[in-house]
Amino acid sequence: MRKILVILLTGVVAVGLMEACRKADESAPDTQSLTLNVPQGWPQPENIFSSNPLTQQGFDLGKKLFYDGRLSKDGNFPCASCHQQFAGFATFDHTLSHGFNNQFTTRNAPGLFNLAWYKEFHWDGGINHLEVQPLAPITAPNEMAETVENVIAKLKADATYPKMFKAAFGTEQINSQLMLRALSQFMGMMVSSNSKYDKVMRGQSSFTEGEMRGYKIFQANCASCHKEPLFTDQSYRNTGLPMDPFLKDAGRMRITRLSGDSLKFKVPSLRNVMVTAPYAHDGRFFSVGAVIDHYRFNVVNGPTTDPLVKNKFNLDIFAKNDLIIFMRTLTDSSFMADKRFSQE
Amino acid sequence: MRTRFWKLPWYFFIVGTMIFLSSCQKDSSDETGTSSLKVTFRILNNGEPLNTSETYLNFSGEQYRVDVFKFYVSNVKLRTSDNRVSEEKESYHLVDLANAESRELTLTMNNGSYQQLEFTLGVDSLRNVSGAQTGALDPMLGMFWTWNSGYIFAKLEGQSPQSTALQQNFTYHIGGFRNGENALRKILLNIPADKPIQLGKTDMVVIDVDLARWFDGAHKISIATAPSLMTPGGQSLLIADNYATMFTLANVINP
Structure with a gap:
């Protein structure tokens, strides 16, 4: 009896001591963890949060940074200046967005949602991790035109940021890594999966006759590149758009330097397509109808034009209209109105 | 029946003390311990200390003056004559001509006597695809x-x-x-047998970096034909072959 008691006591003391030491080592801040929910039927997201655990405090910090003009040189260009929530975080009604000193960007700003599922970012796929994406617009002279060094100095000089970094990461030592991780938490949590299409897929709603006809046309003509459920297969393709003589944008070739990648751009998601006009990498199409007409009549065949579009789409005007009606079901208005992602 | 603590058997206290000591001890897998080692990079041009106000000539008689010169030294390893390896943890260093401190690395490595020093010029592929990094890899450093x-x-x-x-x-x-x-290049520097690197004893290892090799190493690089190389691949690989030849072991200073 006594021996059992001794062994038990020894065990309790040992466990207690180990716990005490572990706590002292970690000094984890008192954070509230968040979970990235994987919508039903979706693939697993990329493994981007294993070294950057999602917390409410990290998300809140990321949101403040996303809406803060001080990330830009003159204070006028927060991330949100080109990524507007009501436009699915694309730029509303702008072929190209505006940056520092009355300059234009060189590509159409994409909508921001479901980023945790993306392997690469930008129209040319030059960015290989969500965390390092913000470095591109922050430092581009025609976008936010700032240096990372200056941004960090501004954040350090602020009254609120050191506290928020402390709350999120347990340290007031602001550095670029923690800033980028906070932004990654905010952007990575933006999930858009509640459109009518999603409700139909979940059995909570049903397509009208026109929407159903459009869905079938979509599946037959569009779905191999605009693959469900993300509505992109994340590949790079030349869709037969002639090169703009002013922008001279060779797309993916800029990254790979392979002539076979000339004029290829990332397949954009069609989710929220109705609110993210204009379309294509340089915003040359002002309506979804104009994009469909491109595939019906205007595909230019060159050495890298995708085989799936080079014969043009044989769609009559009724099919085109049904397709548009279907694409309206991809608008997730609850995402556009989600206060979690709105400026406070 | 109550058990008073002074009546507990003696082995309770011994076991308890051992657990107390072990629970807070840092993990030290090597029994030999570690020491710090100073490694200094001397930046030269054709054997003379590189001077930013001086004009140099390359192989084809092109004149050049240097404003900026920096490079990553990573994954430093020391190897014994019987091929045992000590690796520096989190081994990323940015060596910068403009910053004297950056040219003196202080490495923490396992104790031992070593005959070869290895490092990589560049940053391994994993750190290129793993998101935001910090320390010597902070993107703020412009690299x-x-x-x-x-x-x-x-x-x-x-x-x-x-x-x-x-x-x-x-x-x-x-x-x-x-x-x-792939522009990563592994640099292997053999240490003379009579002057091994002895951790804990060696004062300093001096490595010479001869910038002239940038233009005139394994390949000839002409400034007139290639004044700007700022993307991976292509002719950048020729320069990578060249910078792999910049390094020589100058001295192991033992007491």
Whole structure:
């Protein structure tokens, strides 16, 4: 009896001591963890949060940074200046967005949602991790035109940021890594999966006759590149758009330097397509109808034009209209109105 | 029946004390312990200390002056004559001509006597694809391509009257980790048998870096024909072959 008691006591003391030491080592801040929910039927997201655990405090910090003009040189260009929530975080009604000193960007700003599922970012796929994406617009002279060094100095000089970094990461030592991780938490949590299409897929709603006809046309003509459920297969393709003589944008070739990648751009998601006009990498199409007409009549065949579009789409005007009606079901208005992602 | 603590058997206290000591002890897997080792890089041009106000000539008689020269030294290893290896943890260092402190590394390695020093010029592919890094890999240091994710392994900028680029500048930002554009180069420096690196005893290891090899190493690089190389792949790989030949062991200073 006594021996059992001794062994038990020894065990309790040992466990207690180990716990005490572990706590002292970690000094984890008192954070509230968040979970990235994987919508039903979706693939697993990329493994981007294993070294950057999602917390409410990290998300809140990321949101403040996303809406803060001080990330830009003159204070006028927060991330949100080109990524507007009501436009699915694309730029509303702008072929190209505006940056520092009355300059234009060189590509159409994409909508921001479901980023945790993306392997690469930008129209040319030059960015290989969500965390390092913000470095591109922050430092581009025609976008936010700032240096990372200056941004960090501004954040350090602020009254609120050191506290928020402390709350999120347990340290007031602001550095670029923690800033980028906070932004990654905010952007990575933006999930858009509640459109009518999603409700139909979940059995909570049903397509009208026109929407159903459009869905079938979509599946037959569009779905191999605009693959469900993300509505992109994340590949790079030349869709037969002639090169703009002013922008001279060779797309993916800029990254790979392979002539076979000339004029290829990332397949954009069609989710929220109705609110993210204009379309294509340089915003040359002002309506979804104009994009469909491109595939019906205007595909230019060159050495890298995708085989799936080079014969043009044989769609009559009724099919085109049904397709548009279907694409309206991809608008997730609850995402556009989600206060979690709105400026406070 | 109550058990008073002074009646507990003696082994309770011994076991308890052992657990107390072990629970808070740092993990030390090596029994030999570690020591710090100073490694100094001397930046030279054809054997003479590199001077930013001096004009140099390359193999083809092109004149050049250097403004910026920095490179990553990573994954430093020491190897004994019987092939046992000590690796520095989190081994990333940015050596910068403009910063004397950056040219003196203090490494923490396992104790032992070593006959070879190895490091990589550049940043391994894993760190190029793993998101935001910090310390020597902070993108704030200007060694990260923001539009084409990846580290610049080595940077050389300056002027040459033979340069055909704007304001007679030459700009070399060399990096690339993908297949076909891998600019990582492993540098192996053998240590003379009579002067091994002895951790805990050796005062300093001095490594010479001869910048002249940048233009005139395994390949001949002409400033007039290639004044700007700022993307992975292509001719950047020729410079990578060249910078792999810049390093020589100058001295192991033992007491």
